Amino acid sequence: VTTPDVIFAVVGLFTAACAVLTVTSRNLVHAALFLAATLAGIGAEFLVLRADFVAWVQIVVYVGAIAVLFLFGLMLTRAPIGREALDSQNKGLGLAVSVALFIVLTWLMLTSSLADEVAFESAPGIVTIGLAVFSTWVFPFEAVGMLLLGALIGTVLLSRREDGESGTPQMPTHIESSDTPPAELERREGPARELETTAGGDA
Amino acid sequence: VSPIGPLLLSTFLFCTGIYGVMARRNSVLVLMSVELMLNAVNINLVAFQGLLFPTDVDATGHVFALFVITVAAAEVGVGLAIVLNMFRNRASVNVDDVDLMRW
Numbered sequence: 001v002t003t004p005d006v007i008f009a010v011v012g013l014f015t016a017a018c019a020v021l022t023v024t025s026r027n028l029v030h031a032a033l034f035l036a037a038t039l040a041g042i043g044a045e046f047l048v049l050r051a052d053f054v055a056w057v058q059i060v061v062y063v064g065a066i067a068v069l070f071l072f073g074l075m076l077t078r079a080p081i082g083r084e085a086l087d088s089q090n091k092g093l094g095l096a097v098s099v100a101l102f103i104v105l106t107w108l109m110l111t112s113s114l115a116d117e118v119a120f121e122s123a124p125g126i127v128t129i130g131l132a133v134f135s136t137w138v139f140p141f142e143a144v145g146m147l148l149l150g151a152l153i154g155t156v157l158l159s160r161r162e163d164g165e166s167g168t169p170q171m172p173t174h175i176e177s178s179d180t181p182p183a184e185l186e187r188r189e190g191p192a193r194e195l196e197t198t199a200g201g202d203a
Numbered sequence: 204v205s206p207i208g209p210l211l212l213s214t215f216l217f218c219t220g221i222y223g224v225m226a227r228r229n230s231v232l233v234l235m236s237v238e239l240m241l242n243a244v245n246i247n248l249v250a251f252q253g254l255l256f257p258t259d260v261d262a263t264g265h266v267f268a269l270f271v272i273t274v275a276a277a278e279v280g281v282g283l284a285i286v287l288n289m290f291r292n293r294a295s296v297n298v299d300d301v302d303l304m305r306w
Contacts (some may be wrong), residue, residue, distance in 0.1 A: 016219075019220075054268045061272050094226035098221045115207055124260070140270060148273065151278075
């Protein structure tokens with residue numbers, strides 16, 4: 001057991017604890033912040049594994065962008081903060097599946113020859129990564145670029161308001177279903193009606 | 204670094220993600236759990252980079268980790284857009300409420 005092993009174990013325990021809190025915490029904003037801590041911990045693990053470039057990409061993309069995106073998602077969907085007491089009835093099943101999978105995979109790992117395999121001291125630097133990306137993996141690189149473009153356009157298309165271009169509101173699509181939760185139009189009319197009645201009461 | 208530590212951590216994170224996907228109902232939290240699982244894969248990729256390519260002339264593991272990070276970012280963007288749309292149409296982000304396409 002060397003010093004990097006000890007550092008890895010300590011950071012790993014922190015990361016694992018934050019991951020558990022992410023999926024169990026009742027408050028969804030806390031869950032998002034724990035997720036950010038988990039991702040930062042994984043970045044630190046990359047540093048211990050001497051993957052410097054991947055570590056900083058992890059910090060920039062995940063902790064910097066994706067965690068903030070999740071927080072915005074929670075804000076925009078007005079997530080029921082603190083009210084998520086009614087977890088799904090799959091809780092026991094989920095726990096059973098994940099614990100069983102963890103036990104099986106851990107057993108496989110510990111009995112395999114990986115357990116007594118030792119380590120590696122050198123890691124590819126940024127020059128090697130750049131050369132690999134732009135020579136061996138240049139086609140996947142371009143494909144991922146197109147994927148990001150498609151995701152960008154798709155996200156804009158999916159999340160834009162359905163109002164007409166002239167600014168006149170159009171009817172949102174209603175979904176007919178037996179026990180439908182209130183659709184957007186009903187929610188939007190609610191506060192407007194209240195405003196009207198208060199104005200009438202004043203006059 | 205011994206490879207068993209990264210592999211154990213990655214397994215744990217993956218199983219935590221599975222639990223989150225199965226047990227939680229808020230779809231934003233389900234997306235967060237999917238992110239946990241993708242990150243678990245990344246740890247494995249980086250760990251096996253050191254195990255399989257001891258010389259530093261090959262960076263396949265790191266390159267694949269970067270690709271996974273990119274695809275995960277795209278997935279979160281589209282996923283949150285879908286969740287927003289769902290919230291507008293159904294006023295709910297509960298995954299159990301979205302059963303229109305269920306047989």
